[in-house]
Amino acid sequence: MTSKERLLITMRHGIPDRVPVTPDISNMIPARLTGKPFWDLYLYQDPPLWVAYIDAVKQLGIDGMLDYQVVVDFPDEIIPPDPRRGVAIVERTEDRMVTRRYCDEGAQRTWAPVCDIYPRYDPPTVNVPIVKVNIPEIPDRWEPVTGVKAWPVGEELFALAYEMMGDHGLVGMVCGTSSVVSSVEGVYQYYDDPDAVRAEAQRLLAASRRRMAHIVEMRVRPDYIQCGGSGSLVFQTEDIFRDVSLEIIQAVTQQCREAGIVSHLHSCGPERALVMICAEETSLDGIEPLEIPPMGDCHLAELKHAFGDRLVLKGNLHTTEVMLRGSYAEVFHASRQAIADAAMGGGFVLSTGDQCGRDTPLTNIQAMLDAAEQYGRYTSPY
Numbered sequence: 001m002t003s004k005e006r007l008l009i010t011m012r013h014g015i016p017d018r019v020p021v022t023p024d025i026s027n028m029i030p031a032r033l034t035g036k037p038f039w040d041l042y043l044y045q046d047p048p049l050w051v052a053y054i055d056a057v058k059q060l061g062i063d064g065m066l067d068y069q070v071v072v073d074f075p076d077e078i079i080p081p082d083p084r085r086g087v088a089i090v091e092r093t094e095d096r097m098v099t100r101r102y103c104d105e106g107a108q109r110t111w112a113p114v115c116d117i118y119p120r121y122d123p124p125t126v127n128v129p130i131v132k133v134n135i136p137e138i139p140d141r142w143e144p145v146t147g148v149k150a151w152p153v154g155e156e157l158f159a160l161a162y163e164m165m166g167d168h169g170l171v172g173m174v175c176g177t178s179s180v181v182s183s184v185e186g187v188y189q190y191y192d193d194p195d196a197v198r199a200e201a202q203r204l205l206a207a208s209r210r211r212m213a214h215i216v217e218m219r220v221r222p223d224y225i226q227c228g229g230s231g232s233l234v235f236q237t238e239d240i241f242r243d244v245s246l247e248i249i250q251a252v253t254q255q256c257r258e259a260g261i262v263s264h265l266h267s268c269g270p271e272r273a274l275v276m277i278c279a280e281e282t283s284l285d286g287i288e289p290l291e292i293p294p295m296g297d298c299h300l301a302e303l304k305h306a307f308g309d310r311l312v313l314k315g316n317l318h319t320t321e322v323m324l325r326g327s328y329a330e331v332f333h334a335s336r337q338a339i340a341d342a343a344m345g346g347g348f349v350l351s352t353g354d355q356c357g358r359d360t361p362l363t364n365i366q367a368m369l370d371a372a373e374q375y376g377r378y379t380s381p382y
Contacts, residue, residue, distance in 0.1 A: 002167035003063040004223075007349070011170075011224060011262045011286055011312055015346045019339055019376030020063040021368050022169075022314065022351045023323070024289060027123055028358035030056040039097050039118035046149040050161055057168050060365055063349075064169025067226040067264075070161045072154060072173055074214045077207075088142040091135055095120050098135060099145065111138060122358065159220045170223035173215060176208040176252035178267055178274070179229025180244040181236045190240060201244035208248055212255040221261065227252045227284075228265035230354075238273050246277065253283035262286065264314075268354035270297045279307040290315030291353040301341040304348070313342050314349040323364050324357045331364040335371035343378045350376065 001009075001017040009016040030052035031038050040046045047055075050069035057064035084104045091098035096119045101112040114127045115135065130137065152160055162171045180201045181190050190197045208227075215222065227249055232241060249265070256263035264286045267274055271290060275298070278284040290298040290313060300316055307313075315338070317323055322334045335350055342348040350372055356365075 003057075003169045004165075004167045007063050007065065007170050008223065008262075010346065010349055011264070013285075013312060013347045015378055017377075019343050019372045019378065020349045021372045021376075022063045022065050022349050023317075023356055023365055023368060024319070024352050024354060025056060025060075025062075025356050025360075025365070026053060026066075026069065027355055029356055029360060031123070032121075032358050033059065037120045038122060038124075039120065042124050043097065043099070043118050043145070044148050045151060046147075048149075048151060051164070054161070054164050054168070057165070060362065061369060062169075062365065064165060065172065065224075065264075066161065066165060066169065067172035067222075067224070068174050070158060070171065070173070072158045074154065074211065076210070076214075087145050088139070089145055090115065090139040090142045092143075098133065100130075100139065100142075155218055155220070158218070158222070162220050162222075172224040172226050172264065173222040174226045175211045175215060176225075176227035176248045177204060177229040178227065178232040178241070178245050178249055178265060179236065180204060180248070181240055182229060182231065183235060187235050190244075194243075197244055201248065205248050205251060208252050209255065212252055212259075215261075216255070216259045224262035224264045224285075225252065225256050226264050226266060227256075228267045228287075230267065231269040232267040232274055233271065234269045238277070241274070241277070246281065249278065249284065250282050253278075253285075256285070257283040264288070266354075269295065272297045272303070275303055275307055275311065279310040284311060286312035286314055286349075288314035288316075288349075289351060289353045292316055292318055295319075295353055300338055304342040304344070308342065308345065308347055312347045312349065314351045315353065317350075317352045317368070319353040319356050319360075323352055323360050326364060328361075328363050328367045331367035332371045335368045336375050339371065339376050343376065346378055348378075 006016040006020045010020050031041050033056050034052050041049050053066055087099050087101050089097055090100050098115050098117050100115045103110045115130050116124055116126045117128055118124045165171050253263040262285045265284055266288050275287055317334050322331055
């Protein structure tokens with residue numbers, strides 16, 4: 001059975017040949033495996049992250065799930081470029097590049113008070129106040145960003161990614177969000193001006209419905225829809241989530257159900273309450289990464305017992321203590337335990353918590369594959 005077949009069957013709560021193995025390596029490990037400075041991927045798109053991810057999936061032999069890295073905008077979502085605005089490199093060293101946005105008004109150039117930092121061996125950090133970076137308020141030297149590799153856009157880009165992934169996994173698209181409030185500033189705004197936040201939530205709801213309507217009409221449709229958002233219950237309480245985010249998830253997952261497209265939700269951090277809400281009040285098909293304490297509050301066996309008949313569960317090996325610092329044997333044991341906790345009856349994808357670290361040993365990813373091959377037949381290994 002191919003990875004694509006295995007995952008599609010699992011995400012529809014069927015019984016494939018074995019438990020799929022899909023660790024979250026969506027970011028740092030693929031960049032590391034290229035052997036290039038990370039700014040080549042994130043700034044120059046050479047290669048873009050989605051290409052690096054597909055290559056990593058093939059190299060490691062895991063079951064791939066690609067979504068947010070392939071940015072697909074439909075014509076009515078594209079904001080026309082402003083010729084007055086641009087981005088420049090204001091610092092270049094052996095270890096990092098720093099870029100800033102600017103706006104030209106006649107002969108006057110205004111620089112943004114924030115910058116984006118591209119380290120050589122780490123993903124970028126964006127919108128960093130320049131006072132924290134020790135660079136001049138007005139750059140004393142700068143250079144234009146040139147040499148960015150051109151790739152197709154829109155549906156053509158998606159079709160290319162879909163073709164390149166082939167039978168090695170699924171390619172999804174992002175639509176909707178579970179994190180309308182997603183920052184400290186957002187929390188203040190919610191309590192200071194809740195009507196404005198609710199109005200933004202309604203705008204996002206309408207935009208999500210329009211986007212789903214476009215997706216359904218695509219010539220090459222995605223295998224699934226990613227409708228989540230990082231840390232849904234980090235900056236949002238359950239009440240805030242219900243107030244401004246739940247309706248978006250309900251609408252998108254219902255549209256997915258009607259269109260026959262799998263819906264999937266990513267939300268790192270505390271997630272147990274979100275699992276319950278989604279299982280009982282939405283049409284969601286699957287949820288990840290179900291992080292264990294202290295990063296999250298999820299326990300696979302308990303979630304499987306309570307919600308495993310309604311949701312496909314994807315998780316949840318600890319990304320630092322197990323995947324980064326653990327031995328092959330420890331990862332193998334943790335994988336075997338996760339399979340025992342959540343694989344019975346189907347509806348389980350063996351994965352990790354949010355984002356495996358850059359220096360995660362590749363032997364530990366192999367340990368997950370070996371455990372699934374030996375014990376992942378949706379029966380208890382004990």
